[in-house]
Amino acid sequence: MRRLFALLAALLLAIPLHTGQALAQDYAEESLPNPRQEEQALALMDAIRCVVCQGQPISGSNADLAGDMRRIIREKIAAGESPAQVRAWLVSKYGDWVSFQPQVSPATSPLWLVPLATLIGGFWLLSRRIRIGRKR
Amino acid sequence: MKRKWLLWLPFALGLVLLGLFYVGLKKPEDHIIVSRMVGKPLPLFTAPAALPGQPGAATADYRMGKPRLLNIFASWCVPCVAEVPVLLRLKAMGVEVDGIAVHDTTEALQSFLARNGNPYTRIGRDDQSRIQLMLGSSGVPETFVIDGRGMIVHQHIGVVSEADIPKLLGLLGQQK
Amino acid sequence: MIAEAGLAALWLAAAMALLQLALGALALRPGQGGLAPAIVPVAMLQALLVSIAFACLIATFARSDMSVLLVAENSHSAKPMIYKIAGTWGNHEGSMLLWVTILGLAGATIAMFERKLRADTKLATLAAQGAIALGFYAFLLFSSNPFTRIAGVIEGQGLNPLLQDPGLAFHPPTLYAGYVGMSAAFSFAVGALVTRNVTPQFARAMRPWILGAWIFLTVGITAGSYWSYYTLGWGGWWFWDPVENASLMPWLAATALIHSVTVLATRDGLRAWTIMLAVLAFSMSMVGTFLVRSGVLTSVHSFAVDPSRGIFILALLAIYIGGALALFALRIGTVTEGNRFDIVSREAALVVNNLLLTVILVVVMAGTLYPLALEGASGAKISVGAPYFNATAGPLALLLMMIMAAGPLLRWRADKPKLVLSRMALALLAGAAALLALVLAGGQIGAMPLLGLVAAATVAVASLAPLWKRKLTRTPLFTFGMVMAHVGCAVSIAGMASESAFTQENMVAMAQGETKSVGPFAVTFAGLREFPGPNYAALEGVLLVKQGAGKPIIMAPQLHQFSDPPMLTNQAAIKTFWNGQLYLTIGEKAVGNRWLVRMWWKPFVTLIWLGGAMIALGGLLSLLGRVKRDLTGKRAADAPAREAPAKEAAT
Incomplete structure (x- = not known):
């Protein structure tokens, strides 16, 4: 890696640069020209888990495959697909694991039911401790 | 003491939590992400030839009636070297092995194959992991078994070793 | 010799912890009260010995003594001194030694300075503190000995470059001071249950200790957030990562606790609940330590883990958390409920605050642990991250x-x-x-x-x-x-x-001389340069930043290539303005003749920290206020009402 970037740096510094030369965008690392689409793509990238360095979302990973996923996401969004469609496409390849946003299903319902039950149980306990209507 | 059970509730919840941790510790460490594409038809792709003189790969090649192995590899991938002899043996047994070279260059690939041998019938290039992502593959090396009708039958994650040969032959045989 | 001295001090400290537990237990028996005063010097001696052990470990790191296994595995002689010293707690064994050192110091502080607490409750509290320390000494000595020797190593393997940052010098110690400071709340709660002393006076005695630990926890989390914001190089300040959640859970419980303890101190209400929270806050600290140290969950923050140690910590968790909750169930029935309150009252607001904090705690726990439970039950793998927690x-x-x-x-x-x-x-x-x-x-x-x-x-x-x-x-x-x-x-x-x-974000590839904009700024790519750092090779992008017609400033994000161990890190260039931060990083590669640059303009992001x-600071003022009142208005504090x-x- 070190040699690689030394090489690239030398390359970049040595070549007289032709500014204004049209070059293909690399959507693995570059923003989409349409800010609204870019915003959607970024939000999705924050919610997709990198399959190589598994703790991170692909938006914050340096792995090649994460970059390739970012590229595909930007391309699909630019082509007019909705973030939900792109997410579904990735899930169809890698399973629910790849999405940081759990799908609502019977198997994942405790994620919402347990906090809800705590809230209700808490209010029930609370109601026994409160005096209502006896103002002093 | 009408609500005695309520007082033991935190204790019970604590036990559940500790039990969960125990299960988590005992669970074998696995960071393997299995492709959801197994059992589904091979997605449509065309991988241009990675080397001059050797054809690339495309979906149509996997609907010709003969089952094939599709090996995702790269010349920069260290463990990939280890599976080349095994792939060569499979080739010698009459198995068709195709390669998809991920993020690779022609020169690096040529020297990799010159050093280790070339088990591949076709080698397609996948510079931006597009085919890898279509297949739901999360690393190199990985090997997919494709039946003669273009269905993905099996995903082998990691290096193919001698010990995997019978299993792979079985999977390939069933599909004839 | 230093390592051997450290190990000896650690064994002696463990012996003191055992003595502290035994003395406490004995002196609580009727007619044995004469033993009680001895517990104070024992607690102080324990703190002194464990501090010596920790100082010895720091010395071996500072001297790059490669004959100590831990140093050889985690340090390198070419590292700057500050990272050699901070590297002492940048690994499992060292961080656990720091953990028990803080535990010992907390115990000694309680022994020396706690005067308001009823004598028997203080005794039981110190005994509980000794019991906790004993378990963690056993953990260190039997499964994580930091002083193990190794022969024939000439050079160390180095410290993870992400940890070679001033953040490491103070983030773990503050966070640990908070985690372990909560042990005081836990021991107070156990002491109160054992001696049946859940009173406003007890709450007033416990309050400064909770506040102190909570201040450290707050500082630790805030500093950790800023640390990962500037080191990870992606502009994020909170990732809802398991390790981060592990530090948030005790903070949520502790925040609820400092509010409920006020109700107990002022209005003699929420007795059982306050005790429950005190147990919960330290339990969450131990759970956090367990999650981070056992590798049960996958995290961005890399830690060397060893599952066999996980079993040991789990056993300690079972003893302390299980024991305290069982004690709670057995004893709390004898504590009457305390005062009731009106629906529109300060108490009611504090109770609802407690309820909401608890539910948030449950959300964080569910999101962090449910994937583990589901995988255990059905084998299905799911991920729960930012979208769930935010929503x-x-x-x-x-x-x-x-x-x-x-x-x-x-x-x-x-x-x-x-x-x-x-x-x-x-x-x-x-x-x-x-x-x-x-x-x-x-x-x-x-x-x-x-x-x-x-x-x-x-x-x-x-x-x-x-x-x-x-x-x-x-x-x-x-x-x-x-x-x-x-x-x-x-x-x-x-x-x-x-x-x-x-936030405005722009990820671009720029040729030399090219200008792109982000937020109110125009950023011009002036070029790249390479130079050697103390223990890395650096590649620096030179960027000229202009806001409107203003004078351009130079910002220089870098990439650092470390060789021991080999790793590439991204050093963002961050410029703080009164109304936000400009955050620039360079990428690792070029697209054609253009270099990748990532730019963020984050308005008012600094307000978070x-x-x-x-x-x-509010916690600190509160703490000073309480202590001051205790010192000046001694008479008022003695009046129990x-x-x-x-x-x-x-x-």
Whole structure:
């Protein structure tokens, strides 16, 4: 890696640069020209888990495959697909694991039911401790 | 003491939590992400030839009636070297092995194959992991078994070793 | 020799912990009270010995003594001195030794300075502290010995470059001081249960210790957030990663605790619940340590893990948490419920605050642990991350903000809704003004950030209200503390909402001389240069940043290539303006002849950490205020009934 970037740096510094030369965008690392689409793509990238360095979302990973996923996401969004469609496409390849946003299903319902039950149980306990209507 | 059970509730919840941790510790460490594409038809792709003189790969090649192995590899991938002899043996047994070279260059690939041998019938290039992502593959090396009708039958994650040969032959045989 | 001395000190410290436990248990028996005074020097000696052990470990790291396995595995002689020393706790064994060192020091501090607590309760508290320490000494000595020797190593393997940062020098120690400081709350709770002493006086004695630990926890989390913000190089300040959640869980429990303990101290209510929270806060600290150290969950923050050690910590967890909860179930029935309260009252607001904090804690726990449970039960793998936490904890936090705005303006016991509304009028007006301004300013802003900003404006004004029309010189310091902490929450929430709503991001490839814009800035890529660092090779992008017609400034994000161990790190260039931060990084590769540059303009992002610092400062003022009152108004504190409600209520 070190040699690689030394090489690239030398390359970049040595070549007289032709500014204004049209070059293909690399959507693995570059923003989409349409800010609204870019915003959607970024939000999705924050919610997709990198399959190589598994703790991170692909938006914050340096792995090649994460970059390739970012590229595909930007391309699909630019082509007019909705973030939900792109997410579904990735899930169809890698399973629910790849999405940081759990799908609502019977198997994942405790994620919402347990906090809800705590809230209700808490209010029930609370109601026994409160005096209502006896103002002093 | 009408609500005695309520007082033991935190204790019970604590036990559940500790039990969960125990299960988590005992669970074998696995960071393997299995492709959801197994059992589904091979997605449509065309991988241009990675080397001059050797054809690339495309979906149509996997609907010709003969089952094939599709090996995702790269010349920069260290463990990939280890599976080349095994792939060569499979080739010698009459198995068709195709390669998809991920993020690779022609020169690096040529020297990799010159050093280790070339088990591949076709080698397609996948510079931006597009085919890898279509297949739901999360690393190199990985090997997919494709039946003669273009269905993905099996995903082998990691290096193919001698010990995997019978299993792979079985999977390939069933599909004839 | 230093390593052997350290090991000997560690064994002796463990012996002192055992003695502390035994003395406490013996002296609590009827007629054995004569033994009690001995426990104080024993606790002090334990702290001294474990500090010596820790100092010995630091010395081996500072001298790069490669004959010690831990040093050889985690250090390198070419490292700058500060990272050699900080590297002492940048690994499992060293960080656990730091953990017990803080535990020992906390015990000694209680032994020396705690005067308000009933003697038998203090004895039981110190015995509990000894019991906890004993378990963790056993863990160190039997499964994580930091002083193991190794022969024939000439050079070390180096420290993870991500950890070679000043952040490592103070983030883990502060976070640990918070985690382990909560052991004081736990031991107090156990002591109170054993000696059946759950009283307002007990609550007043416990309060400064909880505040102290909570301040450290707040500082640790805030600093950790800023650390990962500038080192990871992606502009994120909170990732809802398991390790981060592990530090948030004790903080949530502790925050609930400092509020409930006030109800117990002032109004003699919430007795059982306060004890429960004290147990919970330290349990969450231990669970956090377990999650981080056992590798049960996959995290961004890399830690060397070993599952066999996980079993040991799990056994300790079972003993302490299980034991305390069983004690709770057995003894709390004998504690009467305490005073009831009216639905519109300060107590009610504090109870709802506690409930909401608990539910947020449950959300964080469920999100962190449910994937593990599901995989254990059905083998299905799911991921739970930011989208889930933001969507569930976010609204709860907003509700909490509303309670926070109203709470300090309510009177104890009972209040009239109409009066409360009139006291809040100005704050509600501020919220409405913020809403109006944001809507008029237009732009697309999500519902959550919008509500966050409105809530922040409301809370900021409402929190200042308790100081309104008061003689500031006669206002107690802890009231200032509460005001400061609550305004800090508003500031922090405003920063989070602003960051989420207004951040502008531009990822581009730039040729030399090319200019791109982000937010109000024009950024020109002047070129790249290479130079060697102390133990890495650096590649630096030179960027000229111009705002409008202003003078350009130079910003230089870098990549550092480390060789021991080989790793590439991204050093962002961050420029702070009064209204936000410009955050620039360079990528690792070129596209053609253009180099990758990532640019973020984050308006008011600094408020997140400023708010965190204000919350901690508020805690400090509160702590000083309580201690001062204890020292000056000794007589008042001895009177067991209650503090005069008028002094704490607003207006």
